[in-house]
Amino acid sequence: MGWVSRLSTVIRTQVNDWVGAVEDPEVRLDQAIADLQMELLQLRQSVAQAIATQKRTERQRGQHQTWAVEWYNRAHLALVKGEEALAREALSQRQSYLTLMAKMDDYLGQQRQVVEQLKGTMRTLEQQIAEARTRRDLFKARARSAEASQRLHTLMAEVGDRVTGGVFDSMEDRVLDLEAQAAALTELSQMQPTVSLTSQDSRETTASVEAELTVMKTRLGQG
Structure with missing residues (x-):
């Protein structure tokens, strides 16, 4: 069954190459997400700067409005005093x-639109990053599952090669020898009591013959 072993070697090689190929997309996915996160960080900074500029302009407008009211009051006071000039x-x-x-009102209107656009882009980018992370994690899980499945098939092929090889044949020969x-030992142990019993019967028979012969001699007056 050498072809099974060769097949296992080929599968193992393919698995290693495949795993190496899988790791590259994982690295690229991680890098892509890292790049998106960097863009998100820069976008947040841009949004923060735009909002800061908007707030600063709103404060300046408030100051200008205060001065406009102040100059109106001065004009009214001067007119009351007859100082028309x-x-x-x-x-x-x-x-x-x-x-x-x-x-400033025109600028603030444009600035608010820019801020809202930046916020919308930021939310879209956040969603893209979340989706990318989910897809990356799913891809990694599928890759690990496929890798484990390939390794299992490789292991089963190796085990099958060993099972179909000479391992069980050698074990069967060994069991037959032991049996x-x-x-043989059982047969020998059964033969030993028979030999011993036969020898004992022979001795008892000889003793009986000798005893009976002695009795006969006594009766004949030969004892």
């Missing part, structure tokens, strides 16, 4: 702040 100058300053506020020896 000062009132006109105050309203001009107020208008400058209102213009800046309008520009023959046991039968």
Whole structure:
């Protein structure tokens, strides 16, 4: 059954090559997930910076609004005092702040859209990473299961080669020898009591003959 052994060797070689091929995709999957996590980290930093910029712009707009109200009050006070020129100058300053506020409102509208887009991209990337991890773990589990199955088949092939080889034949010959020896010993042990019993009967027969002969001699007056 040498072909079984050769087949086992071929299977074992293929399994080793296959396992090596499986490990490479695992490494690539791990690296891909690591790259995605790095991109996610950078994206989170971008989102944080965008939000920080948005908050800073909102604070600046609030300050400009405060100044616009302040210049309006000054214009009103100047007009009450009859100082029309000062009132006109105050309203001009107020208008400058209102213009800046309008520009900031446009910028904030765009910035909010950017932040929402970044957040959406971040959530999508997080889902992709979670799915990639799940698929990677499933792939590893399937790979390990297939590897174990291949090893089991290889082991069974090796065991089959040993079983179908000369192991059981040699064992059977040994058992037959032991059984023959046991039968011979049994036969010898049964023969020994028969020989001993026959010798005893012979001695008893001789003694009886001698005793009877003595009696006969006595009766004949030869004793």
